[in-house]
Amino acid sequence: MAEHRSMQRAALLDAARSLLSEGGTEALTFPALAERTGLARSSVYEYFRSRAAVVEELCEVDFPVWAAEVSAAMEREVSPQRKVEAYVRAQLELVGDRRHRAVVAISASELDAGAREKIRAAHGSLVAMIVSALADLGHAEPRLAAMLVQGIVDAAVRRLELGAAEEPSVIADAAVAMVLRGVQG
Known part of the structure; x- marks a missing residue:
């Protein structure tokens, strides 16, 4: 379970890097993170509060x-x-x-x-x-x-x-x- 969570967190960070480098601040949204990683939007909030x-x-x-x-x-x-x-x-x-x-x-x-x-x-x-x-x-x-x-x-x-x-x-x-x-x- 901890390994899966770590992998999801790494995937979210990688998606955030891509979003920020492609579209700047406006591109980094929790819905976009969810879409890039295949997670539900509510799941993104389990990893990051903001x-x-x-x-x-x-x-x-x-x-x-x-x-x-x-x-x-x-x-x-x-x-x-x-x-x-x-x-x-x-x-x-x-x-x-x-x-x-x-x-x-x-x-x-x-x-x-x-x-x-x-x-x-x-x-x-x-x-x-x-x-x-x-x-x-x-x-x-x-x-x-x-x-x-x-x-x-x-x-x-x-x-x-x-x-x-x-x-x-x-x-x-x-x-x-x-x-x-x-x-x-």
């Missing part, structure tokens, strides 16, 4: 996977500059991943305070990965620099999500250049 609960669990399940991918990309590099570049590029490569697109699709304003705090903490752990590389580069305030680097990454993510006129590689190159060289170009 859309926010679905998104919160997606973050809990998917964020550690993303963080591990970013960490692995950084660990493959030796120099601090290359670690910083890997940090930026790995996150931007994840933009096309439906796990990432699903969570980005729902704004934090739709989540309760507890869910927003969990997401903030998860992002904080991601930002913490780059602090030592920035310290090695000589930043006097590496934690502040890490937050600003993440701001550039977030802006590049939004640009990619909007389907900007620039190719994704151009956006990634510009973000890396901005992070490593600032506005000097």
Whole structure:
């Protein structure tokens, strides 16, 4: 019984990822989840109390996977500059991943305070990965620099999500250049 329940929960999360990445926030409804999984609508409520609960669990399940991918990309590099570049590029490569697109699709304003705090903490752990590389580069305030680097990454993510006129590689190159060289170009 527990295994069946676990499989149903995983199917619901997978359906939620698909719905969010295909149609954004509006597409994530309990009737749509029920239709995608073959469950009765009332059964969906047995697993999740709200859309926010679905998104919160997606973050809990998917964020550690993303963080591990970013960490692995950084660990493959030796120099601090290359670690910083890997940090930026790995996150931007994840933009096309439906796990990432699903969570980005729902704004934090739709989540309760507890869910927003969990997401903030998860992002904080991601930002913490780059602090030592920035310290090695000589930043006097590496934690502040890490937050600003993440701001550039977030802006590049939004640009990619909007389907900007620039190719994704151009956006990634510009973000890396901005992070490593600032506005000097």
